[in-house]
Amino acid sequence: MNFTQRECVILTHDTQTLYQHGTLALLVPGLLAGTQTVGELMHHGDTGIGTLTGLNGELIMRAGHVYQVNADGAVREVDADERVPFANVHFQDDHQVATLTGLDYAALCDQIAAAVGTQNIFYAVRLVGTFAHVQTRAVRGRTTPPFATLAATAATQSIFNAEHVEGTLSGYYSPALYGGATSPGFHLHFLSADRQFGGHVLDAQVGNATLFIQEFSDFQLHLPTTDASFRQEQFDTAQVLRDINQAEH
Template sequence: MQKDTKKMYQHGTLALLVPGLYDGTQSIGELLKHGDYGIGTAQGLGGEMIVFDGVAYLVLNTGEVQVLTDDVLTPFATVHFNDENSATQTVSELDFKQLTQKILAQHAYQNIFFAVTLRGKFKYMKTRAVAKQAKPYPPLVAVADKQSVFEANETTGTVVGYYAPQLFEGMAVAGFHLHYLDDKHEMGGHILDFTIQEAKLSLQPFSSVEQHFPIEDPTFMQTDFELDGLSKQIRQAES
């Protein structure tokens, strides 16, 4: 099968996590048929997933990193096939905010989805991971209030994530949503902040997006999503 590097694939939506729809509805094995790089979570919102080089890793709230087997389920994940021919540039001495500003200043990508891959050395990395939830599931903002936060100095690893246009808030996090895993598989998670020492930056713009819905999940099909305040709740949970 030819790998389409111009397409992003997403199972579920970020909005379904907001009221607490954390049951897994697609297997990792099926997800990886649609991409070899990406981010997401696992059954019960059980950690922060990062996919690269065709392997799915999960950073738990304990800090432990697991390799996910094909039978593990996910409620929400985004993947793409990495374009090895994407142009790269070396970046250094930038924090998270400065890097995102630099990217959007250099590229007219504000109205499209694109992937971000960053490999290298970081003077500082701050991440978080949430604990696996049990039913009845609490809403996302309540889970985020109890997240574990990790910090590391002088760490080397890989950042993978996406930019989503403001128009698609709810389908995804509008703006940048990035995850990290160090080379030793000892530290990672959803990125809150970092300072780059020196790293290779690769951007991969997408001309199409495949949105896959969990139509066999009765909870998703019957949920009446509250649109009022959705963006505020996403921002609160993701920060």
Template structure:
């Protein structure tokens, strides 16, 4: 196992979720050989995946959190090895929009992939979680039309996720895509908005984006992707 802290690894590509390719194609056990932190979704779009310190959790459409077994399959996930030598920056009283602008104002990172990890106390955390789908799978916009939302105030926990350059819309969500899990592991999901009370921020830029494809999945191999539709659908489903 290599611990390349300069590399972000992705299994599947965001675009394959658009037409409804929700079949899991990599086990959690294998995914965790490529990184110890990350985000994604599980087989059948069964919840929002949050990977923290080598453990994979999902927040399902009922808001329930569970740890995934090593043999659980995932269709799409992004992971990296967290660089333990990076010193955290203390951030206080910041909204999501303010923090995201500030990161890009402080360093010329807009054309790179980078991870953000925020640990601490959030004044407000607003999330949503996708509902598990059954075959035949609908497309992503249909699957995400009903998205239960959750909100907690004064919640402690960890935010983890990525920034992807505009060029990579489709492979990933261009811009920020972040998930959350609280300290007591009973609240989290795909983040819609938050305000930080006081927390520690770590930004980890990558020199390499490694894209791994489900090369033995026939439905993926046979799919024709419509680039314009992908853009519209990502905006609708992921923001």
């Protein structure tokens, strides 16, 4: 049997794939050049999280719009020609799975994991509602070289707190097996409904919120293969995992 029959496919948006530009490992030694434009990235999804060149702030993508929370806590829309060293996007097609009330962050993560019922697949999390408390951070990266390591950049992060805030907590769960390519476990960002507050979630207390989940069959890892610094780097896999756990959790 021969399987070479060539065929053309009319693609509608693929809602089964989590797309990632970059590998989390490259942030560790500070390979923070923006190697993909936001415009290119958004061909692969309308929803997601990421960061800009130099690890500059926290990105939240929603309904095709890209927002940056910077280290001063300000939120702005990002332009198509800005660049990312690392980001995840997907085309949103999630499903309501639960209403959650009065949970701390650990209990929230437990409830999400229980609702999905497997630790072995990638999925998107979206939690929309009111939060009694949300604590976020935003990193203050240099926007031009030389870039700092992940550990050094994370050490200068800003931390923000909001009480009784309405908004959306969104991001991804990645199985532990793929740590190094990804930040294993939950990686969640927040954006308030009024777009005045957000960042990488460090802690949250759910008031009343609706949980939406989107499971992915495919994880597409897109690497900056033409970037000379990326090609030349000697990654220490064990060190990468230690630094990711330190900086991202």
